[in-house]
Amino acid sequence: RKEREGRREGREGERSRASMMRWTVACIPRLSDADEDALEEGAGSKDSTAQATPQIRKIKPKKRIGSYEFTGQVLGAGATAAVYHARCVNTGREVAIKCLPACRGPFPKEVLALRQVASSGHPHICEFLEHRRSKGVDYIVLDYCSGGEVYQSIEDYGAMDEVTVRQWSYDMVSGLRFVHEAGVVHRDLKLENFLFSTKGARTIKLCDFGLSFVYPRIPDSNFMYPLLCAKCGTQSYTPPEMLAKYPEYEGFPVDIWALGVCIFSMCSGFFPVEEASEEDWRFCRLVAAQTEGVSSCMAIFGFYNQQCHFSPELIDLLDGMLQVEPSRRPTIQAIAKHGWFDCMALAANGDIRCTLLDTSFESEESMRTTHEDIINMMCSSDAAVSP
Structure with missing residues (x-):
């Protein structure tokens, strides 16, 4: 009797294992023919990434x-x-x-x-x-934008002067403002995704909306703004709320932080919080500095034992954009109206005086060059219309 019971238990165990195997196989997603071909091509390859993403x-x-x-x-x-x-x-x-x-x-x-x-x-x-x-x-x-990435310019030439960064940032803010007002969060803002339109031209365009989120519209033509929970983007540009283990965040402040990182990096030549993690000590120090009313820019330069050389207007702008608390970051509309961009707004309206504004942080030599450029531009303009 014991032998019969043992054989019966053995058969039931085999049937149970066979049933479990069928269930397991059914749960495994099937590869398409293209995937199988790609896996065969990658067989024996040392590139694990190629096998992980065969398509x-x-x-x-x-x-x-x-x-x-x-x-x-x-x-x-x-x-x-x-x-x-x-x-x-x-x-x-x-x-x-x-x-x-x-x-x-x-x-x-x-x-x-x-x-x-x-x-x-x-x-x-x-x-x-x-x-x-x-x-x-x-x-x-x-x-096609043939001018290449803004990131490559920083890699090749290092940190830029504030006059140049202000011009580039004005284009970035203009593009992002249009995106936000259309109810879209980019979620992957970085210097690699800002391109120069053509070689030699300084017009910048925003690209790559692969990680973006489009907010749904409601009947009165406004948008619904649910909290987002996907971890995405590039780590050095990612705000602290997105690095949480189970993130829930508002979309627009994420882009504001990343844009602040872009502007900071173009002026300084380094990232404020590079390759950060959720419990990064630099975030803790930023929170402490912001609680005590200390400038975020000053605190970040202090991380690396460097002296902040930014103008007061730029410091004021970045201190707002790099707030650890998302609700304290300004909107893109407020950023576009910030005093650091005043001369760019005048330029958009055709006021030549903008070239002479806000140069207190520039050296006397650069100011003389700016004045000479303006005089040459005005002379060439007069020559063009003279008989």
């Missing part, structure tokens, strides 16, 4: 998609997408085409944000042209 390795753009012909130049590649240079065969216009694995819906969520903000021809947002899908790949066609 990205498989994406190889066609020679042509619609009226756009690929030139073979790779403009950039990330964990989820690659960007290629292409040219319109009808007009000769250069474009950048972002290629990523096709999503389940009719178009990627990035296209929803792009249609909201990047199809109206705003001068400081990389223009969205069209979206196509072919053979499991989404193609997002964008305007």
